Amino acid sequence: MNEQISTPGASLEFEKTYRDHYTFVWRTVRRLGVPPEEVDDVVQDVFMVVHRRLPEFEGRSSLNTWLFGIAYRVIRDHRRKVAARQRREQLASGARPPTEPDRKLSRRQAAHVLDELLATLDDDQREVMVMADVMNISAPEIAEITGAKLNTVYSRLRLARKAFERALAEFRAREGGDLPWMS
Amino acid sequence: MDELSEAAKSLIEQVNREDLPAADQAEQSWGVLQTRLTQEAAPEAEPTPGAAVQPPTQHGQGVQRWTGVAVLTLALGAAGALAWLLVQRPPRAGDPAARDTAPVVATPRPPPVSATAAPSPERQRVPAAPEDPAALLKQAEAAIGAGDGATALTALERHAEIAPVDPQRDLRMVLRIEALCSIGRKDHAKAEARAFATGQPAAALADRVTRSCAAD
Numbered sequence: 001m002n003e004q005i006s007t008p009g010a011s012l013e014f015e016k017t018y019r020d021h022y023t024f025v026w027r028t029v030r031r032l033g034v035p036p037e038e039v040d041d042v043v044q045d046v047f048m049v050v051h052r053r054l055p056e057f058e059g060r061s062s063l064n065t066w067l068f069g070i071a072y073r074v075i076r077d078h079r080r081k082v083a084a085r086q087r088r089e090q091l092a093s094g095a096r097p098p099t100e101p102d103r104k105l106s107r108r109q110a111a112h113v114l115d116e117l118l119a120t121l122d123d124d125q126r127e128v129m130v131m132a133d134v135m136n137i138s139a140p141e142i143a144e145i146t147g148a149k150l151n152t153v154y155s156r157l158r159l160a161r162k163a164f165e166r167a168l169a170e171f172r173a174r175e176g177g178d179l180p181w182m183s
Numbered sequence: 184m185d186e187l188s189e190a191a192k193s194l195i196e197q198v199n200r201e202d203l204p205a206a207d208q209a210e211q212s213w214g215v216l217q218t219r220l221t222q223e224a225a226p227e228a229e230p231t232p233g234a235a236v237q238p239p240t241q242h243g244q245g246v247q248r249w250t251g252v253a254v255l256t257l258a259l260g261a262a263g264a265l266a267w268l269l270v271q272r273p274p275r276a277g278d279p280a281a282r283d284t285a286p287v288v289a290t291p292r293p294p295p296v297s298a299t300a301a302p303s304p305e306r307q308r309v310p311a312a313p314e315d316p317a318a319l320l321k322q323a324e325a326a327i328g329a330g331d332g333a334t335a336l337t338a339l340e341r342h343a344e345i346a347p348v349d350p351q352r353d354l355r356m357v358l359r360i361e362a363l364c365s366i367g368r369k370d371h372a373k374a375e376a377r378a379f380a381t382g383q384p385a386a387a388l389a390d391r392v393t394r395s396c397a398a399d
Contacts, residue, residue, distance in 0.1 A: 018216070020337075022209040024344070030202065040208075044216050051220060060366060062336030111202035114194055133187060134195055136343035140371040161185050168191055 014051050021067055024135075028071045030111070031130045033119060034078065042078050046071045061144070065137060069145040072127065079123070113171065120167040125160035132157050199344055316346040323358045332365030353384045357391050364396035372397040 022043070029042045049070050057066055118126050127146065131137040139157070143150045187195075319342040326335035339359050342349065349355065356379045363372035376397035380389070392398065 015213075018213060019209065022212070023203060024341075026204045026208070027199070027202070027344075040212055040215075044212060044219065047216055048219060048223075059331075059333035061368075062333055062340055062362075064337050064340040110194055110197045114198045117194075133191075134199065136340060138371060138375055140368075140374050158185055161187055161191075165188055165191060168188070168194075172190075 011054075014054055017050060017054060017063065017067075018047055021063065024064055025067055025071055028068055028130070028135060029075060031115070031118065031134050032071070032075045032127060033115070033123075034075060038078070038082075042074060045078070046074045049074060061141060064135075065141050065145065068131065068135060068137060072145055117164055117167045117171060121160050121163050125156050125163060128153055128156040129160035129164060133161070314341075314345060316342050316349050316351065319345075320351055320354060320358065323355075323362065327358060327361050327365055330365060332362040335359075335362035335365070353379070353382065353388050356382075356384075357388045357395075360392055360395050360397050369396050369399070 025046050026039065026043050029039050029046070030036075034042050046067070050067065053070070057063065118130065121129065128142055131142045131145070132139065137145070139150060139153050142148075143153045146153070148156070319338045323335040323338040323342070326332070326338065335358065339355055339362065342355055346352075356375065360372045360375050360379065363369075363375065372395065376392050376395070379392060384392075
């Protein structure tokens with residue numbers, strides 16, 4: 001398992017895990033609201049943890065679910081630190097919201113639209129909807145990852161979908177119903 | 184459970200299909216990751232306590248890459264690399280102030296990938312998992328046959344990512360139930376079997392579910 005290659009600590013199994021699942025982790029990090037300029041750093045943070053913990057993986061869940069659990073915790077940790085940093089920066093100079101030209105530009109891409117809609121949900125709802133509807137993780141597995149009860153997961157998912165649909169309807173009303181991803 | 188509208192599903196499917204990292208992003212990130220692993224392993228670059236899950240620095244990858252290149256270069260102890268190091272004057276590894284040195288961030292730099300991913304004769308390339316939906320289902324079926332439910336689940340999740348509305352979606356669900364059974368996740372298998380049953384599946388597939396642990 002720990003066959004060494006050119007880099008200390010980088011086993012062949014770790015490299016395979018990285019190459020097979022890089023896109024999955026990258027997508028998870030993107031959809032869970034990490035700003036684009038910080039995605040690379042957070043993805044690497046996830047794989048640093050994976051590298052340390054891969055020998056503990058017992059196959060009790062799929063590797064994707066296990067990876068998602070790690071990404072979920074790394075992102076939460078990251079979010080807390082960013083929030084603390086932003087609070088400090090706001091105290092120093094005041095908040096600066098995204099500029100309108102940037103927002104208009106981003107709307108042309110489906111990924112940005114999805115992220116904009118997901119951003120209307122609170123963190124718990126966003127996480128459960130991303131897991132269930134974007135990453136196709138089952139409700140029991142979501143319960144295991146988040147530590148929430150299964151009924152809570154279903155309840156959050158129901159509320160998340162409602163809020164998402166509401167945001168989507170508002171978006172379509174604003175954009176005149178011309179949705180690029182439906183053409 | 185309220186289902187998502189077709190418009191919402193369509194948006195998510197398009198994003199899953201099209202929103203991918205740049206072609207060389209994984210490779211570049213791998214180079215940086217190796218540097219960080221080396222840094223973590225190198226005695227002179229002992230990370231601060233609790234830094235295993237390192238938060239991204241405000242300077243992003245730039246500082247990490249520069250620091251990483253310096254650490255790797257020192258660790259190798261190669262004379263040529265050392266000379267280069269002296270000429271370029273990058274931050275010293277292990278110097279806590281190095282990460283916050285503004286000139287380092289501002290200095291244009293070559294990408295570090297070539298330095299960190301120097302060709303190594305013994306280096307082996309690991310093939311990625313198949314990206315063909317049919318091949319993924321076959322891989323999952325073979326893994327279940329071999330008693331490797333975790334690998335099967337991984338293949339099935341990849342299938343769900345790249346082909347969420349594949350005509351073989353029902354087969355994917357059945358395989359998933361069988362895979363969950365094979366790793367002893369009977370409760371999960373039962374929950375998924377209930378969801379499967381609501382979709383009016385083909386009789387042959389429904390039979391497979393009734394023969395699985397989900398029907399116990």
